[in-house]
Amino acid sequence: MNVWIAIGVTALGCYVVKLVGLLVPAGVLERPLVRRLAALLPVALLAALTAQQAFADGRVLVLDAKAAGLAAAAVALVLRAPFLVVVAAAVVVTAGVRAMTG
Amino acid sequence: MTSVGSGLTLLQTCALSLLVFTGASQFALVGALAAGGNPLTAAAGAFFLGVRNAFYGLRLSQLLALPRAVRPFAAQWVIDETTVVALAQPTRRGARIGFAVTGLTLYVLWNLTTLLGGLGAEAIGDTDAWGLDAAGPAVFLALLAPMLKSGVERAVAGLAVVLGLGLLPVLPGGVPVLVAALAAPVVLYAEGRRAAKDGKGGDR
Numbered sequence: 001m002n003v004w005i006a007i008g009v010t011a012l013g014c015y016v017v018k019l020v021g022l023l024v025p026a027g028v029l030e031r032p033l034v035r036r037l038a039a040l041l042p043v044a045l046l047a048a049l050t051a052q053q054a055f056a057d058g059r060v061l062v063l064d065a066k067a068a069g070l071a072a073a074a075v076a077l078v079l080r081a082p083f084l085v086v087v088a089a090a091v092v093v094t095a096g097v098r099a100m101t102g
Numbered sequence: 103m104t105s106v107g108s109g110l111t112l113l114q115t116c117a118l119s120l121l122v123f124t125g126a127s128q129f130a131l132v133g134a135l136a137a138g139g140n141p142l143t144a145a146a147g148a149f150f151l152g153v154r155n156a157f158y159g160l161r162l163s164q165l166l167a168l169p170r171a172v173r174p175f176a177a178q179w180v181i182d183e184t185t186v187v188a189l190a191q192p193t194r195r196g197a198r199i200g201f202a203v204t205g206l207t208l209y210v211l212w213n214l215t216t217l218l219g220g221l222g223a224e225a226i227g228d229t230d231a232w233g234l235d236a237a238g239p240a241v242f243l244a245l246l247a248p249m250l251k252s253g254v255e256r257a258v259a260g261l262a263v264v265l266g267l268g269l270l271p272v273l274p275g276g277v278p279v280l281v282a283a284l285a286a287p288v289v290l291y292a293e294g295r296r297a298a299k300d301g302k303g304g305d306r
Contacts, residue, residue, distance in 0.1 A: 003114055006141035010131050011121035013145065014152035018124075019177040021159015022168070029164050033290070038164060040258050040286035041157040042185055046246050047259035048266025048282035049182060054239040056270050069236035070243060077247050090240030095233030 065101065069094030110135070112220045119216035123209060124181055126151040130275055151276035157283060158185040165189065165197050179205030186245040254293055261285035 028034055054070045055061055072093035076086040110118070110132060118128050127148040134144030159180045165188055168176055179201065188201040250256050262285040269278035 002141045003110060003135060006131060006135060006145045007114060007118055007121070009142065009145040010127060010148045010152075011118075013149040014122050014124050014127050014155070015178060017149070017152050018155045018159055018180040019174060021156040021161075021180065022163045022173045022177050024160055024163060026163075029160070035164070036290055037286055038157075038160045040255065040290065041283055042161050042189060043246070043249055043255050044258050044262035044283045044285040045154050045157060045279060046182065046186055046242055047262040048279045048285075050239045050242040050246060051263040051267050052270060052279070053242070054236075055267055059271055059275065061267060061270060065233070066236045066239065069233060070239050073236075073240040073243050077244060083244050086244045087237050087240045090236040090243075091233040093233070094236035098233060 065094045065097035068097045112217075115220045116213065116216055119213045122148070122152075123178055123212065124152045124155065125212070126276065147275060150274070150280070153276070154182075154279055154283065155180050158182070161185070162188060162201065165194065166201060167194065168198075176201070176205075179209065181205075181208070182242075183208055186242060190245045190248060254289060257292075258285045258289045261289060 029038065050070075054066050055063065069090040073086050073090040076089040081089070115132075118131065122128050122131070130151050131144050131148040134147055135141065159177070162180060162185060163173075166176070184201050184204045187204040188197040191197040191200045246259070250259055262282040265285060266278050266282040269281055273281070
């Protein structure tokens, strides 16, 4: 039963949080400062998430094959490679480094 | 998936994916419950991980300009992946399509894999060996890169990375990413101060 309570509370909380952002009145969003901030917040969140996915295992920072993969993706991006090539570069380099080191 | 192994029933696991639909929050909840945590404390941790979706909603609201009646339905799909895809589209039409397609695809796949995982289909083997775990960050990086148009965006991203990684070992799960979001107002404030000083100091 307790588990169901936890699931219910989490589901409700997470849904409300998602809805809140969408329901902010358009008038507030028109203000230049709010516009700039709303545009920059996802950049900050996604940059932090990307870094955590690449360089962390749980709460421990790690530098492993994924870092090499992400570096390969970055190089591919600088070279203006198509999206799939960028992702493929990351996967192939990560697998390659793992195969060589592990 | 992992949660069936940690004491949740199949029904509970599937309900979690259907109703919560925010991967990080789900894992956090399952992890905390498995560790014997109090259900409300576990829910609070999961909630923290979901808070960033509110900031995504703020931006998506401008971008998608959805009719009021549609918003409660669209809200469930406001997550990392749909935001990053919608933001990468040059037009409103593209953003709406991107949001809808990504939302639907992920929702179906996520719940399907939850069900299959829960039923015990573990035939995929070790995906890490194939380097597939690097695909996630690479996709984010590829979609994020075009957004880093000016120095301001780059400064925000750089500061966010430092905060997100630096605070990871010391703060509870989900909080470092929220603190990293502070990079946006901080950089905006710094930029505002500099612009004000330039305005007063010269005629550039």
